[in-house]
Amino acid sequence: MNINKHALPAAGVEGPAAGAATLTLSGFFGSRRCILARHGVAAFVLSSCMTASVVSNAAPPEDKGSRSAGSETWAKGRILVMPRAGLPEKELAKILDAHGGKGRKIGQSDLYIVDLPGNASEKAIAARLARHPHLKLAEPDYRDSPELVPNDPYYGSAWHLPKIGAPAAWDSSQGAGVTIAILDSGVDSAHPDLANRLVPGWNFYDNNSNTSDVYGHGTKVAGAAAAAGNNGIGVTSVAGQSKIMPIRVTDVSGGGYSSMIANGLIYAADRGIRVASISFANQPSRPAVVSAAQYMKDKGGLVIVAAGNNGINENFTPTTAMIPVSATDGNDVKASWSSYGTYVALAAPGTGIWTTSKGGGYGAVSGTSVSSPVTAGVVALMMAVKSTLPNTQVESLLYSTAVDLGAAGRDAYYGYGRVNAARAVQAAAATAEAPDTQAPVVSISAPLGGATVTGLVGVNVIATDNVGVTRVELRVNSTTVAIDTSAPFGFTWDSAGTPNGMSNLVAYAFDAAGNSKASAAVAVNVANGTVTVPKDTTPPVVKIINPVAGNVSGTNVPISINATDDSGAAGITQTVYIDGVLKATGSGSTLGYNWNIRKVAAGAHTIEVVTKDAAGNATPTSVNVMVIQ
Structure with a gap:
């Protein structure tokens, strides 16, 4: 897979000098969904410290048209993907190659436009990639339109x-x-x-x-x-x-x-x-x-x-x-x-x-x-x-x-x-500019201290601030290995470059005022190639508490999920799909979501929950309901 960075005019070229400014969009013209740009450009997401081959003046993506289902429209032949901070470029390439995808990095962000084969199902591939433990985001490239109300x-x-x-x-x-x-x-x-x-x-x-x-x-x-x-x-x-x-x-x-x-x-x-x-x-x-x-x-x-x-x-x-x-x-x-x-x-x-x-x-x-x-x-x-x-x-x-x-x-x-x-x-x-002197609060929720790790390691971080966290750095033995600039904060650490033995993981959180705070160190045992590490192969146990299979009606259908895992609740993530469309995500043992069915077609629908633990073991479970309108 080739990962190319789409060329953009440099900051300061074709644009104003830095300074105060405002940006506006509006919607007078209907309620349509949004697809990916025909000549996609710039950037979306900020997470991983990855290198990418840079192609100057790269050709814009080919417009292959769009697909529609219900009220949604999305680009044909491409999706959007963002890796977790720290995932090596070669590993991202492997993930995308498995689905026939070729990624192009958008500007200085960590979002990628991924071109797919002509016969690919964009929604199905995006849904599968969204479940990957080393990807932060995967979705179709939706098309939206401005909204019109008749002039008065x-x-x-x-x-x-x-x-x-x-x-x-x-x-x-x-x-x-x-x-x-x-x-x-x-x-x-x-x-x-x-x-x-x-x-x-x-x-x-x-x-x-x-x-x-x-x-x-x-x-x-x-x-x-x-x-x-x-x-x-x-x-x-x-x-x-x-x-x-x-x-x-x-x-x-x-x-x-x-x-x-x-x-x-x-x-x-x-x-x-x-x-x-x-x-x-x-x-x-x-x-x-x-x-x-x-x-x-x-x-x-x-x-x-x-x-x-x-x-x-x-x-x-x-x-x-x-x-x-x-x-x-x-x-x-x-x-x-x-x-x-x-x-x-x-x-x-x-x-x-x-x-x-x-x-x-x-x-x-x-x-x-x-x-x-x-x-x-x-x-x-x-x-x-x-x-x-x-x-x-x-x-x-x-x-x-x-x-x-x-x-x-x-x-x-x-x-x-x-x-x-x-x-x-x-x-x-x-108003006088009030100095912000309060540092963020940060902790590493996974892996746990004393864990033995090999290969690519998922590192989850919880960071909060009175104003807002602008970035989190993951440091391994005092060396910064990845930077994440958007919540939820998480990393993929390639432990292959770290000597075997005990290593300390520390997360540093920063706010816009420059205040920073280090998490407590988490000591893990790196054992690449020398020790056979017992692999966590036990998936979480998950149950959809509500709704049960059968008829549903009204305006909102409460969806509640409960999950347990042999490694504890800290590493559990849960994702809710309705008819294959991502609706909600969460972490921990419980998740709730209100499904608005006012505009949902009457008939059979499938609610699917995919629950993963920190090791990436996944448990899908689903319930079939009949919407009565």
Whole structure:
């Protein structure tokens, strides 16, 4: 297998100087899933310290079309894979070769685009690889689209700006010095309200610098965030003095691939962009995009995403890597079509927002697509008024100054509340940068002390911090052997390069402020080639407690699993698949997941749980249920 690094323009080339910036995406155009970029680029994930052969100006991946099943669409002939930190390149090649795959590394991240044979089943291979003990992530390359709600001609005014207190905020900040990167279908560079706001970006679909708008969605999003203000023409935006970095991630029909979106995030982060907003559907449920968002956050940025326009509880797992935003109307009520769930962090105006249109015009649009850039514009105002404020403090102030709507505190409809630019900018200007002096807490959960190890060894680490862990280093006998920059933290240590005998494993966790903490040392006995080590061949014992085989109905079906292992619960990992699609992962002896069956087709479905221990022994178990609608 050849593992090639896809060429990208270097940081500082075709992009702005490092500095405060914001990145925005939106969804006005339907609820479609996302495939991999036709001309995939940049990076998603950050884990392993692997070397890879580098091919300058490598040819973009061939567009082989897509496949669809139900509401999901994904790229034909390729998947996304991320190895655990420390896995040698030759070992990754062996893993992928076993499935006929050839990997290409995405930028500086640890995510790989894996090309598969023409007759391969992308979902089946991704599901099998997701169970591999030395891989951190494997998934199809989904295709998602922006979401459209029909324009409302009665909202042809900038009602949302006074609603969020933007005029009061402008007394202190209009976003000058901040660049907002728009990851979308491109931006109309000739539009009179946008022409003087653009800085060079990148086209990840065609792998060139032409970022013209091919669909119309990106121009709408850009105008909502940073159309020129106080110029006597057109519309007024939230951050009228901010710049815009257009990053095209879609095809001509508006669909964006996970690989391109993640690529764009890393491209922006590497060029000093400090905030990212993505308004395509389903982004909080895309592990590759979440990993790229964490990459940006680790570099001091924030990622804002649209909550979606399906009008349902999406049941996405909450993540601190992103800020999902729901949509509100002029009465501070959630729009009926705005999706919701515990993953929602904020709300922002999203109905009848007057903005720029491709071709030089203007129009009113609705969708969480616009809620996302409106929020990104507020973040730009905050960063402009105090550029030294850390991203974690900006995020905290964004939440604490929001207008609490719905149930008291954070709720599934509005998150922490509707964004308030006036309060947020005032708080940012008055806040002193609080020094972070608290070190992370870190421990090694596997292997256990005294264990005898050979070959490739899985090392699991638990690391937490009051602000956030930016990286974990694994040191063997005081030498760093691998670095992981995204949770859950774990490594594959090749013990073949370590002399036989006792070795000490220590994990060092770091936060953005430079605080670090070492775990307690774990002593293991390396016995490569000289000692026959009893191999743990006993798989875990697992039982699906609920549901039992038979009929299920209603809205949510609670799934609960219990597992035991002869080596203890510390090394147990559990993965839930429904009809072969990954739904949830967890560690330890128990796992719970609520399966929303509102849109699930009536009839037979299979719930499968794959439980693995630290040695990689796996126990699959399943239950067949009949959904009654």
